[in-house]
Amino acid sequence: MAQGPAETGTTRKLYVTEYHKYRDHMLRLDEESRRMRFGMAVDDEFVVDYVNRLNDMKSIVYANMIGGEVRAAAELRPLAAHARGEAEAAFSVEKEYQDSGIGTELLGRIVRAARNRSITRVYMNCLAENRKMQRIARKHGAILQFEQGDVVGKVAPTSAHAFSIWREVVEDEMGFVMAVLDLQRRFMHAA
Numbered sequence: 330m331a332q333g334p335a336e337t338g339t340t341r342k343l344y345v346t347e348y349h350k351y352r353d354h355m356l357r358l359d360e361e362s363r364r365m366r367f368g369m370a371v372d373d374e375f376v377v378d379y380v381n382r383l384n385d386m387k388s389i390v391y392a393n394m395i396g397g398e399v400r401a402a403a404e405l406r407p408l409a410a411h412a413r414g415e416a417e418a419a420f421s422v423e424k425e426y427q428d429s430g431i432g433t434e435l436l437g438r439i440v441r442a443a444r445n446r447s448i449t450r451v452y453m454n455c456l457a458e459n460r461k462m463q464r465i466a467r468k469h470g471a472i473l474q475f476e477q478g479d480v481v482g483k484v485a486p487t488s489a490h491a492f493s494i495w496r497e498v499v500e501d502e503m504g505f506v507m508a509v510l511d512l513q514r515r516f517m518h519a520a
């Protein structure tokens with residue numbers, strides 16, 4: 330069983346107005362985690378540009394928030410129009426919060442979000458050496474295939490039903506409250 334820090338925070342959808350927190354999280358990733366996240370070494374400029382383009386990519390971002398900061402995140406990005414019903418997912422957990430079950434939880438949220446949007450296939454690309462990612466993908470029933478030296482995990486979410494949609498709606502409402510509290514915390518810090 331994964332073991333990490335006691336504090337695992339709360340997971341919720343991130344609002345577009347909070348994407349700067351996602352950027353800061355990405356910039357905090359250690360060199361190795363950042364390489365694993367993007368499948369290659371990338372510099373700060375690349376990360377900033379990537380987050381700036383998130384909105385255009387129509388991504389949904391789930392974040393694990395601790396003390397008002399994003400410490401881990403998962404993205405679900407629909408693929409181009411010709412690949413209707415397919416999406417790509419990517420994950421990042423800051424080093425000190427890894428191995429505490431956050432990545433597994435985030436993947437669960439991503440699979441459910443995909444399911445509620447009639448996405449029938451979610452792809453997760455990772456480097457062949459990325460055993461942790463492969464482990465959490467397997468835990469969610471992904472089929473792993475080697476493709477050009479990388480590993481591609483494919484999850485086929487089952488169809489949405491009233492309960493899966495209801496769960497997402499309720500969690501989004503709770504997430505909204507948490508976002509307001511995070512905003513309040515920011516104002517209090519600034520005051």
Ligand SMILES: CC(C)(COP(=O)(O)OP(=O)(O)OC[C@H]1O[C@@H](n2cnc3c(N)ncnc32)[C@H](O)[C@@H]1OP(=O)(O)O)[C@@H](O)C(=O)NCCC(=O)NCCS
Nearest residue numbers: 330331362365366420421422427428429430431432433460
């Ligand atoms: C991959 C990543 C998302 C996983 O998140 P996490 O919160 O650390 O993962 P969890 O704690 O939920 O689970 C990790 C699992 O891997 C297992 N694990 C840890 N080290 C391992 C290793 N070297 N080999 C195999 N499994 C390993 C853990 O035991 C745990 O499995 P368990 O719960 O069955 O015991 C995170 O480590 C990360 O952000 N890495 C850098 C970026 C990245 O690789 N992104 C993925 C590509 S998009």
